[in-house]
Amino acid sequence: MRSSNLFLLTVIAVAACGGPTAKAPERADLSGEAIEWTPGSQPEPAAGECWESDISPAIIETVTEQKIVTPEVRDETGTVTTPATYSTTTRQEMVQDRTEIWFRAPCPEVQTPEFVATLQRALKARGYYVLPLTGLMDPATAEALRRFQAERGLDSPLLSLGAAKELGLISTDFEDL
Numbered sequence: 001m002r003s004s005n006l007f008l009l010t011v012i013a014v015a016a017c018g019g020p021t022a023k024a025p026e027r028a029d030l031s032g033e034a035i036e037w038t039p040g041s042q043p044e045p046a047a048g049e050c051w052e053s054d055i056s057p058a059i060i061e062t063v064t065e066q067k068i069v070t071p072e073v074r075d076e077t078g079t080v081t082t083p084a085t086y087s088t089t090t091r092q093e094m095v096q097d098r099t100e101i102w103f104r105a106p107c108p109e110v111q112t113p114e115f116v117a118t119l120q121r122a123l124k125a126r127g128y129y130v131l132p133l134t135g136l137m138d139p140a141t142a143e144a145l146r147r148f149q150a151e152r153g154l155d156s157p158l159l160s161l162g163a164a165k166e167l168g169l170i171s172t173d174f175e176d177l
Contacts, residue, residue: 028166031153034101050107054156058098064090103154104161106170111159115169116141119159122167123148 034056045051066086073082106115113135120141123129129144142157149156149163164170 028152028162030103030149030160030162033103033160033162034154034156035103036099036101048107050105051102052105052156052158052160053100053102054158056096056099056101056155058094059096061093061095062090063093064088101156103156105159106161106164110170111137118169119145119164119167122169126167 036056066088069085069087070082072080072084075081116137117133117135120129120131120133120135123141123144124133126148128148129141131140134141145159145163146155146157148167149160152163152166154160154163161170
């Protein structure tokens with residue numbers, strides 16, 4: 001018990017003296033990982049490299065506009081005697097087409113039940129996954145993963161290599177830290 005108290009005092013002393021402090025890792029930007037697929041542009045994996053493909057959904061925006069048909073009428077005191085009338089039109093606009101995207105991913109042979117349980121644990125520690133650990137890539141795990149990656153620019157329920165590195169599931173080169 002005495003040695004753990006000594007360690008705690010040392011940590012407090014180092015922090016109080018302006019010594020080295022741990023810095024939280026920055027949130028990865030996964031948007032640059034995805035490449036859009038066009039016929040003939042499917043990535044050619046290098047040795048030991050794996051890719052996943054997913055469909056990036058179309059984004060459709062609903063636009064509602066109101067236009068004045070007849071303006072309001074006011075009397076000489078400024079009181080509205082006849083309110084304005086409006087017409088409302090609603091239309092949908094395509095903001096982004098549906099596309100197939102490709103991104104680097106952990107290889108299938110790495111994604112064992114133990115790996116998926118570790119993924120669930122990492123997502124649970126960050127508040128994305130709330131169910132018990134199962135080691136299965138079930139819909140709840142996929143949705144938690146999608147929300148985690150979507151906040152970082154990759155809206156996919158399939159695990160990207162960048163997300164796996166940020167979650168501590170795959171080792172990162174020392175130069176990339």
